[in-house]
Amino acid sequence: MDFAVPENIVTDLEQFKSFLNGHLEPHLNTWYSTEAIPREFFRELGRAEWLGFSQEKEHVVEQSAFRQAILFEHLAKLSPGVAVAVLVQISLGTAPLFLFGSEGQKQTYLPAAIRGETLLCLGNTEHKAGSDVASISMRAEEHDSGWLLNGTKAYVTNGAISDLALITAVSDPEAARNSRLSMFLVDLSSKGISRRKLKKRVWIPSDLTRLSFDNVFVPEESLVGERGRGLQQVLATFNQSRLPITALTLGTAVGAFEQGLDRAKKREIFGRKIADFQAKAFEIADFFTRIEAARLMVWKASWSKDEGKDFRMEASMAKYLTVQIAREVGLWAADLFGAASVMQDHPVHKYPMDAWASSLGEGTQDVQKLIIFREIMKK
Ligand SMILES: Cc1cc2nc3c(=O)[nH]c(=O)nc-3n(C[C@H](O)[C@H](O)[C@H](O)COP(=O)(O)OP(=O)(O)OC[C@H]3O[C@@H](n4cnc5c(N)ncnc54)[C@H](O)[C@@H]3O)c2cc1C
Numbered sequence: 038m039d040f041a042v043p044e045n046i047v048t049d050l051e052q053f054k055s056f057l058n059g060h061l062e063p064h065l066n067t068w069y070s071t072e073a074i075p076r077e078f079f080r081e082l083g084r085a086e087w088l089g090f091s092q093e094k095e096h097v098v099e100q101s102a103f104r105q106a107i108l109f110e111h112l113a114k115l116s117p118g119v120a121v122a123v124l125v126q127i128s129l130g131t132a133p134l135f136l137f138g139s140e141g142q143k144q145t146y147l148p149a150a151i152r153g154e155t156l157l158c159l160g161n162t163e164h165k166a167g168s169d170v171a172s173i174s175m176r177a178e179e180h181d182s183g184w185l186l187n188g189t190k191a192y193v194t195n196g197a198i199s200d201l202a203l204i205t206a207v208s209d210p211e212a213a214r215n216s217r218l219s220m221f222l223v224d225l226s227s228k229g230i231s232r233r234k235l236k237k238r239v240w241i242p243s244d245l246t247r248l249s250f251d252n253v254f255v256p257e258e259s260l261v262g263e264r265g266r267g268l269q270q271v272l273a274t275f276n277q278s279r280l281p282i283t284a285l286t287l288g289t290a291v292g293a294f295e296q297g298l299d300r301a302k303k304r305e306i307f308g309r310k311i312a313d314f315q316a317k318a319f320e321i322a323d324f325f326t327r328i329e330a331a332r333l334m335v336w337k338a339s340w341s342k343d344e345g346k347d348f349r350m351e352a353s354m355a356k357y358l359t360v361q362i363a364r365e366v367g368l369w370a371a372d373l374f375g376a377a378s379v380m381q382d383h384p385v386h387k388y389p390m391d392a393w394a395s396s397l398g399e400g401t402q403d404v405q406k407l408i409i410f411r412e413i414m415k416k
Pocket residue numbers: 125158159160161162164165166167168169192193194195239240245394397398399400401402403404407
């Protein structure tokens with residue numbers, strides 16, 4: 038067994054760090070205060086091939102889950118909010134087209150998505166349906182060689198900046214629960230769509246947007262994958278994006294830990310550095326150890342995916358553990374900064390909030406436990 042990170046991934050990480058140093062870090066303060074990520078950033082990511090690459094008619098969205106985990110950990114360490122916006126573009130917007138799209142859809146949409154010129158998001162959650170995906174009520178009714186969409190998607194990351202959205206809707210209301218839904222690719226400039234950017238306190242500067250559909254016509258060729266397979270397709274999408282969001286959560290924990298450690302080494306209280314109090318020294322040792330354990334679980338799950346093995350249980354276990362640690366370490370780091378930590382523009386302020394949010398994407402902690410339990414019972 039070899040735990041060393043392959044040389045090509047080490048090189049990629051160094052190049053990614055240097056890219057972020059030039060294209061992200063100088064702008065982060067502005068993006069946090071405007072609570073928006075300019076589209077140009079996605080084009081820059083695309084030009085540098087961080088969103089995937091195209092060769093002739095072949096498109097590669099994710100080279101390896103392991104490489105992606107390492108890059109997302111680093112990006113989220115700097116900004117979990119920017120990392121989630123990039124994750125949505127790659128894993129929730131582009132990946133379903135790659136996995137389920139027709140050849141025509143792939144050739145039409147993937148190249149511009151990979152270049153960061155077309156932005157995509159995924160709208161599934163509704164007011165009355167989150168974890169229970171099958172109970173969504175948005176309707177898709179056949180109409181003039183196409184479909185009419187009606188309903189509201191309550192929480193859509195990148196919904197304000199995207200050009201296209203993958204939308205789940207009930208196309209076959211009389212069918213069995215697992216074959217009622219279909220997935221559609223919708224042009225967000227279509228007549229009948231309204232967007233409302235929500236005021237949120239997590240994952241700044243990404244946007245969270247409500248998308249409402251009032252008799253929105255989409256042509257027949259907007260159907261993604263098979264009619265009636267929307268539930269399976271959206272669950273498969275979450276299954277593969279669970280790994281990058283776990284890496285993102287790991288980066289959130291690492292970012293918080295590094296801030297806390299720095300503070301503990303520098304801040305003097307009662308004539309000593311915080312780190313010189315044994316109670317705090319033990320907390321530092323404890324968090325460092327648990328973050329490393331989480332990283333090993335993320336790496337193992339990614340390795341399983343890259344080897345073509347079933348990684349469902351590993352990914353859920355990794356997410357469950359990483360979210361727990363990120364939540365604890367986020368609050369711990371904020372505590373070390375005392376009153377300063379509650380200021381919105383303080384660098385540590387975002388971590389506890391972003392760690393909280395990371396439990397919601399790709400299944401809550403309870404949903405992860407359900408998946409883990411079901412897999413245990415299967416084995
Ligand atoms: C910042 C942010 C970004 C988001 N981005 C997107 C996006 O881009 N696209 C999108 O479609 N959605 C998005 N969501 C929505 C997200 O996917 C849902 O919030 C999530 O699926 C949980 O659904 P819910 O909020 O309806 O909670 P619910 O499903 O109502 O869950 C409420 C509580 O019940 C628990 N619970 C659920 N099922 C069980 C069970 N079987 N057993 C025990 N307990 C259970 C949950 O763990 C939770 O504690 C986003 C949410 C946030 C906060």
